[in-house]
Amino acid sequence: MDERAALSFLTDRLSHAGDDAAVVDGQVLTTDMLHETTDFPAGTTRYTAGWRSVGASLSDVAAMGAEATAAVAVYAAPEFDDADLGDFVAGASDVCEAVGAEYVGGDLDESREFTAATTALGRTDDPVLRSGASPGERVCVTGTLGRTGAALELFERGDSERNDTERANDLFRFEPRVEAGRIVAPYATAMMDSSDGLARSLHQLAAASDCGFSVRWDALPVDEAVREVADSEAEVRERSVFFGEDFELVFTVPERALETVREASPTPISVVGEVTASGVEMDGETLPDRGYTHGGG
Amino acid sequence: MDERAALSFLTDRLSHAGDDAAVVDGQVLTTDMLHETTDFPAGTTRYTAGWRSVGASLSDVAAMGAEATAAVAVYAAPEFDDADLGDFVAGASDVCEAVGAEYVGGDLDESREFTAATTALGRTDDPVLRSGASPGERVCVTGTLGRTGAALELFERGDSERNDTERANDLFRFEPRVEAGRIVAPYATAMMDSSDGLARSLHQLAAASDCGFSVRWDALPVDEAVREVADSEAEVRERSVFFGEDFELVFTVPERALETVREASPTPISVVGEVTASGVEMDGETLPDRGYTHGGG
Numbered sequence: 001m002d003e004r005a006a007l008s009f010l011t012d013r014l015s016h017a018g019d020d021a022a023v024v025d026g027q028v029l030t031t032d033m034l035h036e037t038t039d040f041p042a043g044t045t046r047y048t049a050g051w052r053s054v055g056a057s058l059s060d061v062a063a064m065g066a067e068a069t070a071a072v073a074v075y076a077a078p079e080f081d082d083a084d085l086g087d088f089v090a091g092a093s094d095v096c097e098a099v100g101a102e103y104v105g106g107d108l109d110e111s112r113e114f115t116a117a118t119t120a121l122g123r124t125d126d127p128v129l130r131s132g133a134s135p136g137e138r139v140c141v142t143g144t145l146g147r148t149g150a151a152l153e154l155f156e157r158g159d160s161e162r163n164d165t166e167r168a169n170d171l172f173r174f175e176p177r178v179e180a181g182r183i184v185a186p187y188a189t190a191m192m193d194s195s196d197g198l199a200r201s202l203h204q205l206a207a208a209s210d211c212g213f214s215v216r217w218d219a220l221p222v223d224e225a226v227r228e229v230a231d232s233e234a235e236v237r238e239r240s241v242f243f244g245e246d247f248e249l250v251f252t253v254p255e256r257a258l259e260t261v262r263e264a265s266p267t268p269i270s271v272v273g274e275v276t277a278s279g280v281e282m283d284g285e286t287l288p289d290r291g292y293t294h295g296g297g
Numbered sequence: 298m299d300e301r302a303a304l305s306f307l308t309d310r311l312s313h314a315g316d317d318a319a320v321v322d323g324q325v326l327t328t329d330m331l332h333e334t335t336d337f338p339a340g341t342t343r344y345t346a347g348w349r350s351v352g353a354s355l356s357d358v359a360a361m362g363a364e365a366t367a368a369v370a371v372y373a374a375p376e377f378d379d380a381d382l383g384d385f386v387a388g389a390s391d392v393c394e395a396v397g398a399e400y401v402g403g404d405l406d407e408s409r410e411f412t413a414a415t416t417a418l419g420r421t422d423d424p425v426l427r428s429g430a431s432p433g434e435r436v437c438v439t440g441t442l443g444r445t446g447a448a449l450e451l452f453e454r455g456d457s458e459r460n461d462t463e464r465a466n467d468l469f470r471f472e473p474r475v476e477a478g479r480i481v482a483p484y485a486t487a488m489m490d491s492s493d494g495l496a497r498s499l500h501q502l503a504a505a506s507d508c509g510f511s512v513r514w515d516a517l518p519v520d521e522a523v524r525e526v527a528d529s530e531a532e533v534r535e536r537s538v539f540f541g542e543d544f545e546l547v548f549t550v551p552e553r554a555l556e557t558v559r560e561a562s563p564t565p566i567s568v569v570g571e572v573t574a575s576g577v578e579m580d581g582e583t584l585p586d587r588g589y590t591h592g593g594g
Contacts, residue, residue: 022401024367024418027324031416033371033406070321074330074414104319109330117371117414119328121321 018208019129020063020192021122028122030060036114041155043165044172046084049116050091051173056195057120058099058176059247063193064129065185066122068101068178073118076111088116091173099178126185130208133190133252137275139205139213140258142180142249142267145198146226147171149239149246153229171225177249180267184249187257197244198272200291202280205250213280215273215287241282244291315505316426317360317489318419325419327357333411338452340462341469343381346413347388348470353492354417355396355473356544360490361426362482363419365398365475370415373408385413388470396475423482427505430487430549434572436502436510437555439477439546439564442495443523444468446536446543450526468522474546477564481546484554494541497588499577502547510577512570512584538579541588 021030034040034053044052054071061068073092075085089103096103101120133139154168177193184191190209194201198220202213222240230236252275253261262269273282280287318327331337331350341349351368358365370389372382386400393400398417430436451465474490481488487506491498495517499510519537527533549572550558559566570579577584 022367022369024399024401027418029367029369029401029418031369031371031403031414033373033404033414035408070319070326072319072326072328074328076330102321104321104326106328107330110335111332112409117328117330119416121324121326
């Protein structure tokens, strides 16, 4: 089985699988694992790695429309360097602080490659699932798309005179959209984060809600860093729509709620299209269900 | 830094580190990572691996005197086999069910070796820390010691006619002492689990509580499986006192509470010695501060 087939296998066996996080008695729980070879390109600082790995779990809490309360991490590496470990903990603590959560530590483990296993805890009495979208509603995304797609290119270039690596690290340290998620939650009919890319997120929402989507390319909030690193318009599209790992929120709302959520959200919200009866399309053409390939690019 | 120095480094930086689990607003959160090469000897079934890895986190919840509510896991492997994955999930679900918690899934990840990263969530308004023991109190352990020490020997032998591997798997699937922990919690002054072995647990409690311990060898509840596999009395001691990973509770209580907790606990409780002013001794001799060596034996 590949990873997607295996995930689907798990979803059939566990009542709470299939959303970004599990919810038990109002507590939201989610866990992730990131590896050096697949998730942290050469040049990624341990501060950025701590921020990003804990941030990925906090993003899942945000995607449920929940308040983020705490996070823990297992830091696994072939050896423990105190500067590396201190940097990781600082990044993990800072991303928690940015969303009002508390980083409460975790554990250490020896492993062949640097690996971070993170868990975030949140709280909500009314989680937003992936399954409530209805035709006619609007589909929105927070922030900008393609930051990770741009960062990967900058890590690869690594031009020190242009500070490529430093800028890539900046782009890698996203802010989990916890506050926007809380504001959107009372109105959103379906929500998830864009960790697998916008295209795959739309397909997953469509499958869970039994609906379709029609989005417009020119409505997507493409990050300016993508245009800077991409050689062609096709590459801009590729990095914005398919690369993923931007950890923005993708959600659906009735049109009447749009103004309320856009005004209240601290993060810009873009309306990128509509919920339809079936099919996932961009500018009238089928949007393929493919996403970020780990270790590729 | 070695793992212990690194843990101490972390403890200095995080307010909630230094106990078996973190506590935030009455929610108990703990995470662990186990690897095939260091934690699952050849012959360990994936059912046992699922049980044991999630059980290790549930044991940390038990060690805080908390109720266990939920657990998640990341299952990481070079490839995903549906039988393996189904067995892992079954083991993880069954150990949760054994302690009244809910297994709510998790995530999958590709990694070079089979790795399980587990997180458990619990709830308590009055956590038992490691830091409250006072001289004159009794020190107790739940269940028996040395099950893992015996299992490792049985895995190594692997005599199929004697069902060594099957028995080793049975010994590896410990029951997290959540119920005993709940019963002991109102009376215990300090508590932790014996995941690093009895000797190291006593040293950790002594350091956190600024006290000492005097225990008696003949009072230890040595599992009968240890005597069966060990060639000498010295080896019985080694496997019972230093090997660890038995996930029993080690706790201190005033003498007047002893009868109450022993009668109410579903798991036998053995009084193994007393809290003293300083020094950790067994039968009047210093008990070294050493424990289980990962991947060794």
